[in-house]
Amino acid sequence: MFRTCLAFCAIVLCCELSAEQIGCVQRVPNEINQENVQLNNGTIEIHGSASIEIVPQSTVGKGDWAIEFETFCVGGVEQMTLASAFERSASPNTASKETSEYKTSTPQSLPPFMHSEAFRPHVAILEEAKGFHLAGVNMLRLDLTMKDDAVLQIRNVRLRRPQESDHEKNADSLAHAADPELLNAYLARTFASKITGVTVGMSDIQITGTVANHRTDVTLGDIPMEILLGNQSPYRELIDIEIQNDGSFEVSVPRTTLVDDRRVDRLTDRWQLYHDGPSGNVAICHARYAETVACRQPELPPAKPSSKKGLGGWSAQRSPVLKNELKDLGITAITVNIGGLHQYVSARPHPNFTKFSWQGRDYYANERELQQLDKTFREAAANNVMVSAILLISNPEKSSDEDLQRLRHPDADPSGMFAMPAVTSSEGIGYYGAILNLMAERWSRDDGIHGRVHHWIVHNEIDFGWVWTNAGRKSDIAYMDLYQRSMRMIDLIARQYDPSVRTWISLTHHWAERGNEYGYGSKRMLDLLVQFCQTEGDFPWGLAYHPYPQSLFNPRTWQDEKATFEFDTPKITPKNIEVLDAYMKLPQNRYHDAVRPVHLSENGFNSKDYSDAAQQDQAAGMALAWKKIQSLSSIEIWHYHNWIDNRREGGLKIGLRKFRDESGDPLGKKLIWNLYQAFGTPREDAEANRYLQTIGAKSWDELIHRENIH
Structure with missing residues (x-):
């Protein structure tokens, strides 16, 4: 029920919009606990359940509307309702209750804000047929039911007319992915015949295998990577093979072939046996x-x-003022974001771009942008630091850039921060391959003239792909079918130039639980990748895991309730990081009997402010994590994120240093900076042991889990 709101705080979030787009002001009702709802730099921040008022800045007309927000929501909203309020002088055609100044409608349910760890758009359709009568509305009241430890930030609220894109498509309803039923049947099927090995040489490709039940009419099909399961004619060529008496065969084919007058490298193709029977090639x-x-x-x-x-x-x-930071902290490895891959290579000529060829097509390298990355990689090499590059594909809501449209997956929804590459089209995968080949070759030179990239992290947090690697609504298996193609592309291309390079799957701390309705769960993604490898050939990938605390805002990870010591734990955080090590050591997850390496490639602890108590909690979380991973042999690296507090991270302060514009102490070292510097030095125990009291423990040994995990 609405009450008179004479005292309120307000932020104008959108002002001059068209008649069909109405900017709104957010207000905090005066009965709301001001400690739970705060206004900060144009954003409203809510801790736990609360209500806010939304005031349209121009007259709202009749008909259906959409309300659009940008939200950063750690923990998710459990329930959300919206009610309309009209000044008593107004007379809208709606059921209402009276307050001292307003007539208010019955609250109607809205789809709640989901858990997200970046600002993402959220749209709800307000249809008149469902009770949302907004004509002449003076105010909207949004009531939010949240857990006490949930944190929500809202900005840029507006009303606009609904669009076709607001109506979500069903999972796998779009054409650019394989049918999940076909994929499940294919991965579960057992064949008597099999290909036992594919070896790519400098000039030829050798394929070996065994054929059961047939001695004639068997051919070998060459299938381009972009072809999806279910295609009636998947192969570009059928090759005769000679089958020995024991059913074995071995065939060598040229590595390149002509396709539409283009000389094409078959490095990334897959190979399959076919029998020509009564119903054709099967x-x-x-x-x-x-x-x-x-x-x-x-x-x-x-x-x-x-x-x-x-x-x-x-x-x-x-x-630049911290140019000695790698040395000062004793850093041995870094990650580097390569965002907006399309800006480094174009399929069209541009002034001062360098022409090169890939798969018989011409492309153009943007040397100016590439040289900026060279500086980073050369600086890392000068400090003897290992580099893992993170490959990210832009996904703006609207873009006329032809290269970007060619590169990103055609089903990518604009809700995603980044996109999956277009791995199901010849043009898209050709362009993607050109970028990957240029980069892999450039940053693997033995003379190191451009610096070195040792490993490639393939996109970001793909179990939360809707936000971080969007390919539209897809089932988990259809999504993984797309993603593993991207992984294989960079793996096969990069190993031409560097024998020890690895590709890495990037996953969040949501393990056996999905995180939200759009999530897949890291364990499920890992298991699917293993299944694809067992079926279509293995490759030496590693795991880039992000074991943040259960709540990104709470650094006291030792209190994480959803982090248990079993393989079906909802989350893997620093509290139970032993589970990840044990899982990667299971026989089915190994590569040629060797345990795959794990890099904890993005992890950090929040300090809610810069008080000594908050910084103590932040440092204590890091001390616990560091002491735990020292005895876990699969875990090779902990990449601390973030180096410096960033005002674009939804209110988090997870840096080793303060904001660069912090009044009175810009880039100031936090307690965690000194702790992190001490790790791996004779000062480590003295610095780390200071935080045992914060955790409530007498020794690190009592915090390390040593029992078997199942």
Whole structure:
């Protein structure tokens, strides 16, 4: 029920919009606890259940409307309702209750804001037929039911007319993905015949296998990577094979072939056996990608970090005044974001771009942008630091950039921060491959003239792909079918130039639980990737995991209730990081009997403010995590995120340093900076032990889980 609101705080979030788009002001009702609802720099921040008032800044007409928000929501909203309020002089055609100044409608349910760890758009359709009568409305009241530890931020609220894109498409309703039923049946099927190996040499490709039940009319199909399961003619070529008496065969084919007068490298193709029977050519085995790739620089040495101490999102240009930070902190590994891949290579000629060829097509390298990355990679090399590059594809809501439209997946929804690459079209995968090949070759040179990239993290947090690697609404198996193609592309291309390079799957702390209705769960994604590898050929990928605390805002990870010591734990956080190590050591998750490496490639702890108590909590979380991972052999690196507090991270202060514009102490070192510096030095125990009291423990040993995990 509405009450008179004489005293309120307000933010004008949108002002001059068209008649069909109405900007709104957010207000905090005076009965709301001001400690729970705060206004900060144009954003309203809510801790736990609360209500806010939304005031349209111009007259709302008749008909259906959509209300649009940008939200950053850690923990999610459990229930959300919206009610309309009209000044008593107004007479809208709606059922109402009276307050001292307003007539108010009965609250109607809205789809609640989901958990998200970045600002994302949220749209709700307000249809008259469902009780939303907004004509002449003076105010809207949004009531939010949230858990006490949930944190919600809202900005840029507006009313507008509904659009066709507001109506969500069903999962897998779009054409650019394989049918999930076909995928499930394919992965579960057992064939008597099989391809046992695919080896890519410098000039040819060798394929070996065994054929059961047939001795004639069997051919080998060459299938381009972009072809989806279910295509009636998936192969570009059928090759005769000679089957031995024991059913085995071995065939060598040229590595390149002509396609539409273009010379095409078959490095990334997969191979499958077909039998020509009464109903035509029928597949008699699973398809298989190459596992072994000839390397042009087999002597290129691998990176060998001297400790597990890394830093996330580093660049040489980010803060020039801290040019000695890698050395001062003793950093041995960094991650570098390569965002907006389309800006580095174009399919069209531009002034001062360098022409090159890939798969028989011409492309153009943007040397100016590439040289900016060179500076970062050379600086890392000068400090003997291992580099893992994170490949990110832009996904703006509206863009006329032809290269971007060619690169991103055609089903990508604009709700996503980044997109999946277009791995299901010849043009898209050709362009993507051109970018990957240019970068892999450039940053794997033995002379190091451009610097070095040792590993490639393939996109970001794909179990939360709706936000971080969007391909539209897809079932988990259809999504993984797309993603593993992207992983294989960079794996096969990069291993031509660096024998020790790895690709890495990026996953969040949501383990056996999905996180929200759009999430898949990290465990499910990992299991699906393993299943694809068992079916279509394995490759040496690693795991880039993000074990943030249960709530990003609460650094006291030792209190995480959803982090348990079992393989079906809802979340994996620093509290139960032993679960991840144990899971990666299971036989089915290994690569050729070796445990796949784990890089904790994005992790940090929040300080709610810069008080000593808040910084103590932040440092204590980091001390606990560091002490735990030292004995976990699968975990090779901890990349701390963020180096510097960032005002675009939804109110989080997870940096080692304060905001660069912090009044009185810009870029000031927090307690965690000194702790992180001490790790791996003789000062480590003295610095870390200070935080045992904060955790409530007498020793680190009592906090480490040593029992079997099932």
